[in-house]
Amino acid sequence: MPILCNQMAFGPFLLLALLEGTVTxxxxxxxxxxxxxxxxxxxxxxxxxxxxxMLGAVLAWFVASHVPGAPALGFVAALVLAPLAVAAxxxxxxxxxxxxxxxxxxxxxxxxxxxxxxxxxxxxSLFGPDARPVPAPFTWRIQFPWFGYSGYKLFVxxxxxxxxxxxxLMLTRSRAGLIMRATQVDRQxxxxxxxxxxxxxxxxxxxxxxxxxxxxxxxxxxxQAHYLMGGDPLLLSFIVVIIGGLGSLxxxxxxxxxxxxxxxxxxxxxxxxxxxxxATLAVALVLVFRPQGLFGARA
Amino acid sequence: MLRVEGLSAGYGAVQVLRGVGFEARAGEVTxxxxxxxxGKTTLMRAVxxxxxxxxxxxxxxxxxxxxxxAHQVPKEGIxxxxxxxxxxxxxxxxxxxxxxxxxxxxxxxxxxxxxxxFPRLRERLDQTSATxxxxxxxxxxxxxxxxxxxKVLLLDEPTEGxxxxxxxxxxxxxxxxxxxxxAVVLVEQKVEAVLRMADQVVFLDRGExxxxxxxxxxxxxxxxxxxxxxx
Numbered sequence: 281m282p283i284l285c286n287q288m289a290f291g292p293f294l295l296l297a298l299l300e301g302t303v304t305x306x307x308x309x310x311x312x313x314x315x316x317x318x319x320x321x322x323x324x325x326x327x328x329x330x331x332x333x334m335l336g337a338v339l340a341w342f343v344a345s346h347v348p349g350a351p352a353l354g355f356v357a358a359l360v361l362a363p364l365a366v367a368a369x370x371x372x373x374x375x376x377x378x379x380x381x382x383x384x385x386x387x388x389x390x391x392x393x394x395x396x397x398x399x400x401x402x403x404x405s406l407f408g409p410d411a412r413p414v415p416a417p418f419t420w421r422i423q424f425p426w427f428g429y430s431g432y433k434l435f436v437x438x439x440x441x442x443x444x445x446x447x448x449l450m451l452t453r454s455r456a457g458l459i460m461r462a463t464q465v466d467r468q469x470x471x472x473x474x475x476x477x478x479x480x481x482x483x484x485x486x487x488x489x490x491x492x493x494x495x496x497x498x499x500x501x502x503x504q505a506h507y508l509m510g511g512d513p514l515l516l517s518f519i520v521v522i523i524g525g526l527g528s529l530x531x532x533x534x535x536x537x538x539x540x541x542x543x544x545x546x547x548x549x550x551x552x553x554x555x556x557x558x559a560t561l562a563v564a565l566v567l568v569f570r571p572q573g574l575f576g577a578r579a
Numbered sequence: 580m581l582r583v584e585g586l587s588a589g590y591g592a593v594q595v596l597r598g599v600g601f602e603a604r605a606g607e608v609t610x611x612x613x614x615x616x617x618g619k620t621t622l623m624r625a626v627x628x629x630x631x632x633x634x635x636x637x638x639x640x641x642x643x644x645x646x647x648x649a650h651q652v653p654k655e656g657i658x659x660x661x662x663x664x665x666x667x668x669x670x671x672x673x674x675x676x677x678x679x680x681x682x683x684x685x686x687x688x689x690x691x692x693x694x695x696x697f698p699r700l701r702e703r704l705d706q707t708s709a710t711x712x713x714x715x716x717x718x719x720x721x722x723x724x725x726x727x728x729x730k731v732l733l734l735d736e737p738t739e740g741x742x743x744x745x746x747x748x749x750x751x752x753x754x755x756x757x758x759x760x761x762a763v764v765l766v767e768q769k770v771e772a773v774l775r776m777a778d779q780v781v782f783l784d785r786g787e788x789x790x791x792x793x794x795x796x797x798x799x800x801x802x803x804x805x806x807x808x809x810x
Contacts, residue, residue, distance in 0.1 A: 455681065462667045462678050469665040471649040472627050473723070474682035 292426035293548070301544020303433045303502070306440035307495045309536035311513050312520035313447060313529065314491030320527030321464045321484040323385055324378065327392040329492055330514025331399035332370060336362045336493025337505035338403050341412040352417035355501070362497050363490040369399075370489030374482045383481065396510075403507040416501035436498045443494060444533065451529065460484060464527070492517075516543075519559050523566050525576020535574065580605045580762040581626070581657070581731045585635035586645075588625035594633065595621040597786045603731060603762040608753065610773045611766045612808050613783035619766045620662050622783065623735045626764075627659050628652040639731065653682050658729030662736050662766070664720040668709030672700055675708050675719055679726025693725045696752055714745035721752060731762045738772065750776060770804050773797075782807035 311333055318326045339362040344354035373395055381387040418435075421428040451457035463470045463480045471477055492513070496505075503509065520539050524531025539559055546555035566573060581603040589595040595618045603609040611619050624630045626637050628649035637645040644655050653659065667675050676690055694701045697718040703711065708719055717737055724732060734753070738746040753776055756763055767773050773780060774794060782789045782803055789807050797803060804810050 458670075458674055458677060459681070461670060461674075465667040465669060466665055468629055469661060469667070470678075471629060472653060472659045472661065473678050473727075474650050474653045475678075476648070476650045 289426075292424070294545070295424070296427060296429070297545040297548035298541065299429055299433070299544075300548065301541035302437055303540075304543050305537045305540020306437045307499045308513070308516055308520060308540045309444060309533055310440050310495035310498070311492045312517040312524075312532050312536050313444065314488035314495075315517045316521045316524070316527060316529060316532040317460075317491070318485055318488035319521065320529070321460055322378075322383060322481050324383060324388045324392070324485070325385070326485075326488065327389060327514070328373070328395035328399065329392075329488065329517060330510030330512075331396045332366050332489040332510075333492040333496045333513045334403060334505075334507060334510035335366050335369065335399055336496030337414075337500040337503075337509055338407050338412070338507065339365055339493070340497040340500045341414050341505040342407065344414045345412075351415035355414070355417035355497075358414070359494070359497050363493040366493035367486040367490035371482050371486040374485040378485065379478060379481070400507055400510070407505075407507065409507065411504035411506040413504050414500045430502075432501060436502070439498055440495070443491070447491070448529070456483075515556075516559070519563050521573075522563050523573060525573025528573060528575040531573055531575030580640060581764065582638045583622075583626060583635070584638070586622070586625055586632055586637065587634040588621060588630045588632050590621075590630070595786050596625060598635065599783070599786070599788050600635070601781045601788060601791055603764045604778075605730070605762050606757055606760045607778040608757050608763040608765055608776050610777040610780045611764065611783060612768065612773065612780055612804070613789075614807070614809055616785075617783040617807075618786040619783055620735055621786075623659065623661070623733050623764075623766065626652075626733060627657065653727055653729075656683070656727070656730035658724035658727045658732045660720045660724045660732070660734045660737055662739070664716050666708045666716055666720055666723070668707070670708060671705050672708055672711070672719055673704040675723050676700075676704075676726050679723040682727045685726060685728055689726055689728055693722045696725070696755070697722050697748075714741050717741060717745065717749065721749065725756075729761060731764065732756060733764045735766045736768065737765070738767070738769070746772075768808070768810075770801070770808070770810055 315326060315329045318324055340358035343358040343361050347354035347357045377391050377395065378388055381391060416432040418432060420431040422431055422434065451460065459475055460480060463475055463477055467477045516539060520535040521532055523539070524535030542558065543555045546558060584600045586599045587594060587596050599622060601609065611622060613619050621630065625632060628645065628647060632645045636643055639655050639657060642655070644652050644657070647655070667678065676693065680686065680690060699715060700718055700722055703715065708716065711719060721737060737749050750772065753763055753765065765776070774797065777794045779791060779793050780797060781791050784807050790803050792803055
């Protein structure tokens with residue numbers, strides 16, 4: 281990076297940082313949206329969310345490596361199958377574990393910590409400890425006057441925006457979204473109006489996990505799939521939903537953008553460690569001065 | 580229409596209702612009265628399946644509904660207006676009504692009929708329900724329940740804290756439902772309202788049915804009001 285600094289003026293350097301930050305923000309928004317949905321609707325702090333991210337990445341590698349032909353075919357198959365498989369796994373976990381403990385807020389934290397370890401060790405046992413690369417579906421680059429930039433990374437941003445818009449439309453315009461929002465407000469009254477709250481919870485948990493897995497499939501050609509890769513996305517997702525306001529979708533998106541761009545810019549101009557320190561400090565400040573988050577409702 | 584037999588229910592280890600039984604008939608208003616803590620709201624919640632029945636049963640048109648999951652009970656045709664309204668506050672008026680319509684798959688015609696009862700809601704369809712006045716919120720809570728086209732409507736203190744004009748409107752709607760053949764079960768504390776609207780009164784005392792009296796008998800002898808409600 282210092283070599284880059286010497287060769288480029290500040291403007292292009294900032295552009296590169298913004299591009300990297302936007303990619304981070306896009307993936308983070310998807311992952312954090314899943315966490316926020318699960319908390320918002322179910323009041324469950326899902327510590328296993330990072331494991332669902334990791335499973336998405338590992339399954340993407342598994343699927344992509346078993347589909348013959350061009351890398352794009354394997355990637356598309358992974359893009360469809362990995363989130364579906366992770367959603368199914370989450371639905372089973374919800375029915376077998378969370379429902380049985382009555383979605384008690386404290387018990388579910390302990391339970392999802394247990395799920396996190398189970399999924400990590402299962403991935404280690406089944407797929408091994410090695411980091412697994414997944415080839416990008418295409419390799420073309422966009423040539424700026426100062427540097428070339430991965431077209432795939434811009435595709436990640438576009439794909440994340442499409443998914444975020446689709447989730448937003450689902451929540452605000454569809455019958456399923458209306459039922460989810462009503463359940464979020466008052467699950468007892470929702471039951472009194474014929475809403476099968478258990479089914480809503482299972483669906484929400486599966487959707488949250490699928491969003492994490494989708495973010496992982498998109499990012500795995502940039503990073504690599506590894507059984508311990510869920511830690512950072514989990515931490516950053518918590519930072520995002522705490523700053524944005526637990527359960528606030530608008531807050532989640534805004535905070536993901538701020539944290540993602542901040543991470544990109546600070547990492548580029550200083551160090552990634554400083555970026556994480558500042559993000560954590562921001563969480564501390566929000567918790568002290570505005571505990572409900574920037575867009576969250578006061579309890 | 581609605582028959583409650585030997586119903587016992589409570590919260591965790593605390594039993595509130597002990598063997599409650601009564602019948603609410605079509606086209607009649609059954610009032611539930613009792614002192615604070617007598618179990619009126621618990622009875623409403625238990626009939627809706629929101630509290631598990633420890634004993635006894637609830638039948639609607641002979642069909643046992645107390646064994647159904649709570650979300651199936653309203654689909655059988657029991658509407659509920661809970662105490663304190665319990666609207667979906669961040670949702671709009673139209674969305675609150677939509678939730679009611681979804682319950683039994685009712686459509687625009689039902690919504691139009693319900694809105695004709697509460698024209699003020701029609702002007703506020705896009706407004707967030709939490710921003711409505713108290714009276715408008717109560718209208719919406721009743722309208723939302725009416726979107727089910729219920730055979731039985733449970734109303735838990737619907738006029739509590741409302742101004743007189745709003746109370747009058749809600750009573751008109753209740754009498755209209757009665758005329759349409761709906762069985763109305765109404766938790767109410769105001770004696771004059773009970774005497775005007777009810778056909779029978781179920782007096783609850785410490786979770787048990789103390790008396791069931793037709794309103795005509797209460798007009799002749801109002802002592803049960805004093806004995807069981809303290810008025």
